Amino acid sequence: MGIAGASLLISTLISSLQGDNSALGYLATFFVLMGKYGITGAFSSVFLFTSELYPTNLRNSGYGFACAFASIGGVLAPFANTFHRYVAWGPGVVFSIMCFLSAIMTFYLPETRGRELPTSIEELKMWYKEHSGILTSGTKQNKDFVEPKIN
Structure with a gap:
């Protein structure tokens, strides 16, 4: 793009x-x-x-x-x-x-290579929280991360 x-x-x-x-x-x-x-x-x-x-x-x-x-x-x-x-x-x-x-x-999308894809909404929420693109630079987690609202 x-x-x-x-x-x-x-x-x-x-x-x-x-x-x-x-x-x-x-x-x-x-x-x-x-x-x-x-x-x-x-x-x-x-x-x-x-x-x-x-x-x-x-x-x-x-x-x-x-x-x-x-x-x-x-x-x-x-x-x-x-x-x-x-x-x-x-x-x-x-x-x-x-x-x-x-x-x-x-850049804000999570990396999917080498990871098991989520099978439920709960797994998706955890996955986005742990592996979301730019927000997780290095090994530190971003404390200001706002969890996406998924119904």
């Missing part, structure tokens, strides 16, 4: 400043393709990682809920062309910001 966000932002900047320079157009196209590479890799890994975040008894529902929110982006994407007519740099900046926010929020 970071590669996609940075590439999209650079491409938007170059496209806005290029004028009649065709060499900058080729450079902008290169960054667009790099952004597509980044977003394709991120999108593929999201489907693998999302199912690991939910306990066994809620995995299908949680995965469906995440897919529903992913579809919102698919519904809004066609309106980017209309937005581009009014503000040429707008869609690139908006999508770039969304990529950066997604990349930052990923």
Whole structure:
């Protein structure tokens, strides 16, 4: 997501400043393709990682809920062309910001490699409390950690 966000932002900047320079157009196209590479890799890994975040008894529902929110982006994407007519740099900046926010929020997810996945809500609460991303740097536990509310 970071590669996609940075590439999209650079491409938007170059496209806005290029004028009649065709060499900058080729450079902008290169960054667009790099952004597509980044977003394709991120999108593929999201489907693998999302199912690991939910306990066994809620995995299908949680995965469906995440897919529903992913579809919102698919519904809004066609309106980017209309937005581009009014503000040429707008869609690139908006999508770039969304990529950066997604990349930052990923650091707060727990590490799932080498761990047994939770099977119940109680195990999930303990798992998030003990293994939540940035909040558990090193061996010390973060005393200010707020447990996620899961019903």
